[in-house]
Amino acid sequence: MQAVFHDRVEGLCARADGLLDTADPADSLHQWLTELATFGATTRGLAQSLNLTAEVTLDSDGTCETMLMRAGGELLHLAQRSGKVRADLDIRELLTLVNAVAWVTEGNSEAEHAARRLLNLALDGIHNDTHI
Template sequence: MAQERPRRADARRNYDRIVAAAEAEIARHGADASLEEIARRAGVGSATLHRHFPSRQALLEAVFHDRVELLCARAREMHDRPDAGNALLEWLQAVAAYGATTRGLARSLLDGGREAGPPRDSTCEAMLIEAGGELLRLAAETGAVRPDVSIIDLLTLVNAISLATEGSTGAAGEAARLLRLAVEGVRTTTR
């Protein structure tokens, strides 16, 4: 992968102002926040916004990247857990809770493959697939999950739950509860 050239100081400031303005607008209006309003709040012109972010998806990736990286780091920290199945479920619940409480994230993950933007392997979606895929592999090796379950299946489920609960009162708890219900099923357990 080619290394990105360092930005001039003014270009870096514009980039940072655009991302900060986008974070605020997306928190208020979701993934469909007005690009013109983001540029206005950042104090830049529309052309400057588009020079830094050639698509809406590229801007969304920049807004969510650091927080998604924290979720991925959490997955890596869970690799050595003795119960790989519980580690996977705990991580998926964290992803669902974050998606439910972060306006626009779940929607941006849905749109990730539909718009021109950053290379596929650098997207938030790809980062989550890689991090969660390793947890799923470990859980499958211990027999904690069915062998026919893929990380795409699980992240699609998480995304659907995040979309359904986004913005509701107690969204994080509700997302985690619904995910646990979906994963564990509706059967009762006998002791």
């Protein structure tokens, strides 16, 4: 099943690369995670096919999971360095969150809107000003 999604995941990773040089790294991370969530919510089977377990590492070249971890990890690192995103997050946690949002909104008649809304609610909690 992953072969079906590989090209689109490559596109999402290229999109992440394109967001690396923007003025607000936290906004870029948020934008990319939202794009990933809406893609997952509107692409039947993607959320279920992604395997974000601890066994997936950055050394597992070529897998969709590894590609997403690398691309999102770079965005997360820049957002953390800016001080706008909590330093205690890792990319696996964010991708698991995005995957969960995609999974629960998949099949919804308004999946894209539902995924965007649910992810926005969740992501408000990653900014330092809301962290207790």
